[in-house]
Amino acid sequence: MTRKDTTVIGRREELSLLRELIAPPHKESHVLLLLGDPGLGKTVLLAEAAREAEAVGMRVLATTGRESEQDLAFAGLHQLLRPVLDRVARLPTRQAEALRGAFGLSDDPAPPDALLTGIAVLTLLSELSDEQPLLVTADDAQWLDRASLDALAFAARRLESEQLVLLAGARGNVPPAGFERDLPQLLLRPLTRPDAGLLLDAQPRPPHGRLREQVLAQAVGNPLALIELARVIATDPDAGRRWTAEPLPLTGQLTALMAAQYVTLPPAARSALLLAAAADSPDATTAIPGLSADALAPAEAAGLIRLDTPGPRFAHPLTRSAVYHAAPFAERAAAHRQVADALRDQPDRHAWHLAAAALEPDEHLAALLEDSAAQAQRRGGAAAAARALERAAELSPGEPDKARRLLAAAELALAAGQADWVRELAGQVLTLTSDPDLRIAARLDIGWSLLWSNRNADAFDTLLSVAAEASPRLPAIAWQATWMAATVAHQTGLPEVCAKARAALDALDSRDGPPPSAEERPAGRADEYRIWIRACTDPFGDRADIVPRLRRAAGGSLSDPGTFGAAAWVLDETELAVRVLREALSRLRAPGVRGASGGVLSALQWACVDSGRWDDALAAAREAGDIAAAYKMETVAGSADLTTAVVAAMRGDHDQVAPLLARVRAAVDTSEYRGFAARIWQTAGLAALAQGNYVTAYAQLSRLFAADGTPLHHHFSYLAVADLAAAAVRAERHLEARTSVERALARVDPAPGPRLEQLAARARGLLAEPDSAEAHFAAPMADPTGDTWPFERAQLQLDYGEWLRRQRRINDAKPLLVTALETFRRLGAAPWTRRAESELRACGVTVQAPQGAPGALDGLTAQQREIVILAGHGLTNGEIADRLFLSPRTVASHLYRSYPKLGIAGRRQLRDIIDQQVTPRT
Known part of the structure; x- marks a missing residue:
């Protein structure tokens, strides 16, 4: 760092690592997750990194997760990219539309494709880094909404050769969702006793003697606790006499300390601070009456809040939590109603703040949340939509509406991939209603969730039960349940499981009548499911009937090409499978279709x-x-x-x-x-x-x-x-x-x-x-x-x-x-190439290696090989990036590194190299 590292006492190694990542020249991308308990200094380290980055000429984009905005899809991403939103128009059309849709700036009612949104973020960050080295920081990532997390995690896993550093800080020892796989991590530990002493002694009015030892013992190396406890001792020296010898749990200490500061403020300052805590968004607070700088001045003087251009910011996320929970519910509810009234032009936030103030059922409010869920779903925020519907169900006066909304929430939680939540929501439907149709649909969702949770045996039993019960009245659910049960059978490979799935198919056929013969046109989705079930349970059996049926069905209009293509793959109709599955994938990549x-x-x-x-x-x-x-x-x-x-x-x-x-x-x-x-x-x-x-x-x-x-x-x-x-x-x-x-x-x-x-x-x-x-x-x-x-x-x-x-x-x-x-x-x-060459030489054949560097394509990494082949077939860097979900800069870097390995000077020679690899000279 350009400033002395002692500005952050006790974090010399961490600062040194950040310095290495940020220092020029910026030849490749770096990603680092800062993990650790609250108060250990993640926010301070990110701020130091940002200052250092600006000092060496980097652009800095930052976002901070807020607990109150976890349910607002893409809120965190919008905060990050707001300074560069004018650049979205320069993205490829589909990527630009996906990003606009994510931010609610598109006229297209379809929800944005999650994968396309991630690609758009990657492309935008890559292009920005081409112009100027870029630092991206995400503080309190554990509170970012899931849609923003997914987009940032997608970009983080794809960064390679950009002039870009991405730093994310999150509470705890586990990375936030989406960041779990293969990304570098730095786990912050409590300060050592000597460093804790240095930090304590650096405070404006440090404690001495017995009080100093007491603070060191109770802070247990947590920097925030050291600072806050020193502040308490400075303002109330007798406080030490009220402490017990044993330290309290750390979070409880800080919450108690911060709440104590809150209750000593003047009433007007407490009211203003509670409003800021309820709003939890600097840009929202500017519209709320009562949040003036004068009203907040005592809180700022106490160090609880900072006033800057966007609006008031809490000094630490724990401060906001402590202030919010120190107030009784009636005061919190009044604050939320005041915030909601100021945010009438933002329907989602307006509805959520009204919901936070509600204790009794309210159909009007439930309907507002249902509308908010629809908006979130259109923006691609399945998890946010599910939460809105779950809260709408809680506020529904009537059981039918409550059950309906819970079931809809379960379907959206399923789309969000949160199996435990699906099971919880669907379980509430079963507890709440006796409506047979809703109950069967809920049990089907439970079967899906069990399958997603790797609980095959439980999933199989549930799905077969649903199929049997739904068969007379709800044939679509019966077929879907049997189809899923057959999927379980194929995954397990157990003969008894396959036999039960086949028996369920026989039961459906006996109800619906025999399936059409192989010479007749298939009966639609049911016959596609039937082919899948038979393929899963016996992939090598009765092919004289099932394969002609499969081929004939392929000539018609398929209602579910994904299932049909998978059946073709299982039945070793491989070329048909590739064609149909690619068709299915093209449908599922269309804007608005997610996850499937x-x-x-x-x-x-x-x-x-x-x-x-x-x-x-x-x-x-x-x-x-x-x-x-x-x-x-x-x-x-x-x-x-x-x-x-x-x-x-x-x-x-x-x-x-x-x-x-x-x-x-x-x-x-x-x-x-x-x-x-x-x-x-x-x-x-x-x-x-x-x-x-x-x-x-x-x-x-x-x-x-x-x-x-x-x-x-x-x-x-x-x-x-x-x-x-x-x-x-x-x-x-x-x-x-x-x-x-x-x-x-x-x-x-x-x-x-x-x-x-x-x-x-x-x-x-x-x-x-x-x-x-x-x-x-x-x-x-x-x-x-x-x-x-x-x-x-x-x-x-x-x-x-x-x-x-x-x-x-x-x-x-x-x-x-x-x-x-x-x-x-x-x-x-x-x-196998070497074995074949050896056998030919044993036959007296002179085997010549392909032209190019020794080993040619074999000397490339798997990703370099993919890129070289696509480039050799005439695709541009942008087209390759779009196909492989990389940035164009990363593609260019891989090609640049591949040319010396291939013994060629540039792109024009790739076609010859690839042709020679395909057809060797012997």
Whole structure:
């Protein structure tokens, strides 16, 4: 810092770290979360950082969370960006509209898309930092509204090469929502005894002797407590005699101290200070009569409040809390009514302040809050809308309106991803009403919330019960509940759970009559749900009926392309799945549609992995991870991490795999989500295979099947059957594996589809005796459908080619090995590329590496590889940034760092490099 660090006593290391982040040159972005108990100095450190930033020529944008504005969607973000709102017009059109919609400045009635709003914030901050290095601070982030937190967290996770530093301070030891994943943290601790003594001695009238020791003991190193206790001793030396020897809880100390100062103020000053505490917004206080500088002067003199240009600000958030709660409810209510009267031109705040003053039911006020909820929902603030409806329900005089509003609040809490809150709200509906339709809808919400809470067993029982009860009267709810129950069945992979979900489908079919035949046009959403339920419960069975039904339905107008596309993915209609899921995603990215894209992205990323679109899979996984963080979707986040891990394993990025799998294990209960367990073992085994650790690979992959062939998961276990065989052969466990594989394959339909047939043929060829292996290898090669899964096809070609070479059939082996090598190089599967090259050399073929630097694309990071490929296909930096949810500056930085690794001078040569990677010369 340019000033002496002693201005903040006891925080030398923290100030040094902030100095490093802020000091020029500003070549890359930095994010840091300051965490710690109230009073430890987070606000002071942020203020010091802001002063230092301005001193070195940085622009500073700041926001402060306010407890009273937690329910006002995007209030914190608006405070942050208000000085630069004129720059919104320069953003890309969709981003500008999203940000205007978030701030209530758009004529479009649709709510802004949360993801697009986050991209707009990222782009705006990036462009500002291009003009001038930028510091962004968010103090008391724990009180920022959720929509603002999500937008800031999105930007924080995407910052890389901007001239930007983002600092956020929050109470406690846990980051605020959205900031939990992979962001640097600095946990503030209480001051050491020597530093606490220095700070105490630096006060205008420091205590001495016994009183000094008493203050040090009771403050326990909290800087704010030291300052406030010293002030009390200075004004009332006898106060020390009234304290007990044991320290009170810290928050209680400060609250008592600040409240004591409040009650000694003149009545007019107390009234004015209470008005400021009730308003809790400097810009709002300017419109409130009674909040004059003269009225607040005694409070300012006491150090409780500061008067500056926007309006009065409390010296510390605890001061506001202490003042507010020191007043009896009647006085607080009167203050809120006075604030509400002054804010009639701000309907949301007007309604909330009236609600804060209400004790009795009031239908007019409940209706105002319901209108406020609608406004919040249109701005994309689902959580704020849910809170408004919850309070409206509390104020509703009649039980029907109360139940209706609680149910609507539960639906919005669901959209906000707050499963516990959904369960609480829906539970109140069940307690309150006997209306059967409302009760069934509430129980459906509870089933959803249990599923989101990773409580699969409870969710499944609830959903089946809802389906059975709703079936005669509410068919839409019955189908939705059964569809969700089937999702649980697929996630668990337990045979008994799949059987119960299938029985629920049979019950619906017996009520509605048989489904249309495969030759008829499907019956709409019910048939789409029916296909999903059948696919989830038996992905390899009865394909002669279900696959034609799926393909025929794809030719019509789909009511739920997300569910339909996911069914196509489960049924290995992979190209159809990619097409339909992309269509579904384009709908869900439209302005106003939020959150629901998490499940679609999960299916799409796996379909892209299967079909060899690995960079698209990584992009989808990154987007899914952002949505999961915003909506607290742990399974969506886990699936995104697994996708990233499996691509890393196949590409030989070994260092990435273990941390990603560890994160999945920590987030998801694999005993309930056996699909995750199977994917984890498959990915770990694949990574071990890629590294040549065959014994380890076999140990991990063999976890996918019991000794009797029972699969760990009825779907995903079978997708690893060929890799299990490959590991077994190289670990010299082929006899044991042969028995296990045959027992496992005996449990599925004899015609499980071309994908599993190809995998099974490769497994049997690897495990067979030499004289019978070729029949297994050759059979799927005759079916071009196998090319749908290029990595699996290339593995088959590699193993078949290796077998042919060992049989001295070199000319037969070469074409297979060349084709496999082309595929592996195109995918960037470096370990398998090396194996194919080695096999070709053993056949006497001279294998030439692609032109460019040694290793070419294999030497890039996963993100650099994505950006290089997109740039090589002609996309601009802005278009790449929009697709990958980065800033254009970050894209440019990655390209700049990639060129030397590729051995090229610039962008124009990328197309040639990519073409040479796809089609190697042999």
